Amino acid sequence: xxIYNLRDASVVYNSVDISNRVRSVTVTMNAEDLDATxxxxxxxxxxxGLRDDRFELELFQDHAAGSVDATFxxxxxxxxxxxxxVKPTSAAVSATNPSFTATVVLLDYSALGGEVGNLSMAxxxxxxxxxxxxxxxxx
Amino acid sequence: MAKKRYRVVGELPVSGTQPGEEFEADFPPExxxxxxxxxxxxxxxxxxxxx
Numbered sequence: 001x002x003i004y005n006l007r008d009a010s011v012v013y014n015s016v017d018i019s020n021r022v023r024s025v026t027v028t029m030n031a032e033d034l035d036a037t038x039x040x041x042x043x044x045x046x047x048x049g050l051r052d053d054r055f056e057l058e059l060f061q062d063h064a065a066g067s068v069d070a071t072f073x074x075x076x077x078x079x080x081x082x083x084x085x086v087k088p089t090s091a092a093v094s095a096t097n098p099s100f101t102a103t104v105v106l107l108d109y110s111a112l113g114g115e116v117g118n119l120s121m122a123x124x125x126x127x128x129x130x131x132x133x134x135x136x137x138x139x
Numbered sequence: 140m141a142k143k144r145y146r147v148v149g150e151l152p153v154s155g156t157q158p159g160e161e162f163e164a165d166f167p168p169e170x171x172x173x174x175x176x177x178x179x180x181x182x183x184x185x186x187x188x189x190x
Contacts, residue, residue: 014170016179017152065178066149066158074173082170 001088001096010090011057013126014082016071018059019090023121026056027086027100029134051133054125055084055104061112061120068122072109081105081129095138102126102134141165144183145174153179 011019032049062068075082081103093099104126114120128134142163147153153174156162161183166174174180 014173015154015164015166016149016174017155021151062150064150066147066153066174066180067151070149070177071151071179074177078169080169082173 004088006088008089010085010087012085013071014075014084016066018068018071021060021062021068022057023060024056024058025086027134028054028056029100029136030054051128053102053134054127055086055100055102055134057124057126059122059124061114061122069111072106072122072124073111075106076109077106079105079129084126093137093139099137100134101137102128103132105129143171145180146183147179148181149177149179151179 009019009022009025010017011022011025030052032052034047034049036045036047037043038045059068063070084102084104086100087093087097089097091097105128106124106126108125110122110124112120113122142165144161144163145153146161147156147158150158152158154162154164175182
């Protein structure tokens with residue numbers, strides 16, 4: 001896979017394939033930036049700290065059975081979390097179609113939102129359960 | 140954990156199975172409960188939850 005047009009991303013949350021309700025998806029793998037700069041330094045010393053990953057989704061809200069609202073509202077505040085798997089395309093996982101997987105908890109969920117005349121959207125941020133982080137896999 | 144047979148009764152695919160179709164899985168109890176409560180799946184023998 002070379003550069004690509006993101007139009008077939010796969011998002012599976014708690015085994016439910018919500019891909020066709022996703023407008024945008026962002027997978028952020030981040031480590032905190034610890035400043036270890038000491039006297040005498042001529043440039044900042046950056047030390048990677050704790051991982052602080054997240055998945056950010058913008059979903060088309062759907063209140064039908066088994067769809068967006070039913071799937072996510074049931075997980076709000078559940079400490080154990082559930083598994084999410086995101087891939088660039090719906091094809092099988094491979095070296096050019098890696099999966100990004102984590103057990104995530106839902107801390108903030110907008111069940112209803114939007115302006116008159118617009119589609120109802122549900123922005124969602126998912127963070128890894130305590131002690132875990134996003135894992136990239138190619139097989 | 141024994142596998143059970145489920146039918147996808149919601150509008151979105153579950154475990155790679157399209158709505159209206161059946162599949163077998165060994166979901167942990169909490170996941171099974173959430174999926175059934177959310178209307179995503181029903182036990183294949185539970186006709187009352189099917190569309």
